[in-house]
Amino acid sequence: MTLPTTQLLYVTTFALATVGCLAGAWRAAERLRGDVRWGLVSLFCTSGLWAALTVAQLVATTESAKAALFTVGLVVGFATVGCWLYFVSAYSGRAFHRDPALRLVALVGFLVVTSVKLSNVAHHRYFSHTLEVDPFPHLVLMRHWPHWVVTAVAYTLVAAGFVLLVRMYARSGQDTGRVTLLAGAAGVPIVPDVVSVLRPDLLLGVTYEPVGVAVFAVGSLFVVESDFDRLRTPARTQVIDDLRDPVVVLDDRDRVQDHNPAAADLFAPAAERLAVGEPAPAALAETADGAMDETPVVLTVDGRPRHYVVRRSPVDLGPHRLGRVCVLTDVTRIESQRRDLRRQRQEMDNFAEAVAHELRNDLNIAAGYADILGDRLTADTTDATAMRAADAIGAAHGRIDDVVGDLATLAELAQSTFEVEPHALGSVVDDARAGLDHQDVRVVAGGDGTVVAEGRRLRELLSNLLAHAAARDAERVTVAPTHDGFVVxxxxxxxxxxxxxxxxxxxxxxxxxIALANAGALARVHGWSLDLSTTATGETEIAAHGAETTVGSARGPVPAAESRAGAGSGSGSGSIEEATREAGQSSPRARSNIDSAASRRSE
Structure with a gap:
């Protein structure tokens, strides 16, 4: 059968709306994920079904068939509002669409409105109609007050959805221009209906809402896709234009969306070259968002391996992950230095172990002979010079043994990689005081507080400071926290x-x-500094700066410890070779004492 031109025009318009909705549903299913996809797909499907029912109504031959198809279309059209709200809730990161109570309310409301529409065939209070044959057979609709009430409710719910969208864009700092255009598209469905009522000479009195809703659905897809496709723009604004390092922009499926020239040059010789729309190279897909892999990736540049650290930063819009920005930092020189440091550290460990082993073996032998010499001198002679020489030998051996112990501890504690945590300064002072080999020194904790440090290193640092004070004939030592460290x-x-x-x-x-030198090394390994000064009252003050501390209420004096032990030692970023040279100073002094004693004895 041949349709009149006007009828063909109307049928074609609604048919195109149906096809457009089906195409939009397919694209949304391909591009989107999760509840956002199902919300937008359902919006397209209901809109397309409504348009298809309108096509069927336009070509139906009887008034009753047209009225029945129009009524079913009204039910499907009202369902588009629920689909829109489901989509907006999911897209804005809310959970309204999953709330059981809200779902029940929505279902009850939909069933009530549906019952009113379907029962219109009996009460005719929702709408009434007549059949008009010019220019082709079509229904002329007269909408009554229940229709306008339901329409007002529908547009109120649509507006509520826009409120959620605007809030999401505001939180993300994004332009709301596209949402404004979409809100304008939301008003399209009702405009032709109003015009057909006010000016029937311009438009026939049929329903135009299916076409308007189809336009609105396409606009919604446009907004979503433009947000995701705008990944290149915010990524460039935030990162690419500000960095000379290679930068690659990936979408939420780790496909390359953009890159700068430095990245193109870096991956050009590789088997996995950068290509927009293609999967990212494996080197960029192995690091979690916001994390920097401590193990550099190795890429070949100009025939030579170079090391890069990859950092991936997310690009988000509200609750949605648009993609990632991968920044590659060349750490080849740092990696080489790291290997050298590891080698030097191992060499220092081996050196310290050898020093401790070899020197202590010889010291033990020398100390044994010194003890025999002392015993013989005590039994066989009253030569005071020889006795002093024997005592000097024993003292020198003891000092050298202490320095060797310091070297071994220094090598162990000089590692700069360790965990730190808050420690109560008073408790650490108690531990350090317990190892002090001077019972007549009174140690006082001047206040409560904590110091963020590695426990053993802090204890050794304080032990060295207390040992230094004792060596300077101190009778009283006060330790107190400060706003950026502590003071002894x-x-x-x-x-x-x-x-x-x-x-x-x-x-x-x-x-x-070398107690102060050890303390300085232990301070430096924490990133602190030590200052030495003399107070107005003549006291020596050693202050540690650069530490993270908390200062509490004052404490009373702490009684002196009764235990006796060797003074602690420390280590740090100071040179072990320097410590060795310092240790070596004991030998010339000891030999000088021995030579002097020997010469006096020979006289």
């Missing part, structure tokens, strides 16, 4: 002003040993 103050002999600046360096340590 003692009343012993002050260090000369011209030697204060070098007191914490190996090779220039004060005569009492």
């Amino acid at each position: 103050r003692h009343d012993g002999r002050p260090i000369p002003h011209d030697r204060a600046a070098s007191a914490f360096r190996y090779g220039t340590a004060v005569t009492e040993g």
Whole structure:
């Protein structure tokens, strides 16, 4: 049969709306995921079904068939509102579409409206109609107040969905222009209906809402796709234009969306070249979002391997992950230095172990002979010089043994990789004081507080400071926390002003040993600094700066420890070779004492 031109025009319009909705549903199913996909697909499907029912109504030959198809179309059309709200809830990251109570309310409301529409054939209060044959057979609709109430409710719910969208865009700092255009598209469905009522000479009195809803659904897909496709723009704004490092932009499926020239040059010789729309190279797909893999990836550049650290940062819109920005940082030089450091560290460990083993073996032998010599001198002679020489030998052996122990501890604690946590300063002072080999030194904790540090290193640092104070004939030592560290103050002999600046360096340590140098090394390995000064009352003050601390209420004096043990030692970023040279200073002094004693004895 041949349709009149006007009828053919109307049928074609609604048929195109049906095809467009089906195409939109297919594209949404391909491009989107999760509840967002199901929400938009259902919106397209219901819109397309409504348009298809309108096509059937336009070509139906009887008034009753047209009225029945129109009524079913009204039911399907109202379902599009629920699909829209489901989509908006999912797209904005809300959970309204999964709330059982809201689902029940929505179902009950839909069934009530549906019952009113389907029963219109009996009460004719929702709409009434007549059959008009000019220019082709079609229904002329008269919509009554229930129809307009339901329409108002539907548009109110649509507006509520736009509120959710606007809030999501505001939180993400994105332009709301496209949402404004979409809101304008939401008003398209009702405009032709109003015009057909007010100016029937311009438009026939049929329903035009299916076409308007189809336009609205396509607009919704356009907004979603433009948000995802805009990944290149925010990624460039945020990262690419500000970096010279290779940068690659990936979508949420790890496909390349953009890259800068440096990245193209880096991957050009590789088997996995960068191509927009293609999967990303394996080197970019192995690191979690926001994390930097500590193990560099190795890429060949100009025929040579180079090491890169990959950091992936997410690009988000509200709750949606648009993609990732991968930044590759060349760490070849750092990796080479890291290998050298590991090698040097191993060499230092081996050196310290050899020093401790070899020196202590010889020291044990020498100490044994020194004990025999002392016993013979005690039994066989009253030569005071020889006795002093024997005592000097024993003292030198003891000092060398202490320094060897310091070297071994230094090599162990000089590692800069360790875990830190808050420690109560008073408790650490108690532990350090317990190992102090001077019972007559009174140690006072001047206040409560914590210091973020590695426990053993902090204890060794304080042990060295207490040992230094004891060696300077201190009678009282006070330890107290400060806002950026702690301070150790003692009343012993002050260090000369011209030697204060070098007191914490190996090779220039004060005569009492290397305790201050050890303390300085342990401070440096934490990233702290030590300052030495003399107070107005003549006390020596050693302050640690750069530590993370908390300062609490004051504490009373802490009684002196009764235990006796060897003074602690420390290590740090200072040179072990310097410590070795400092240790070597004991031998010339010991030999000088021995030679002097021997010469006096021969006289």
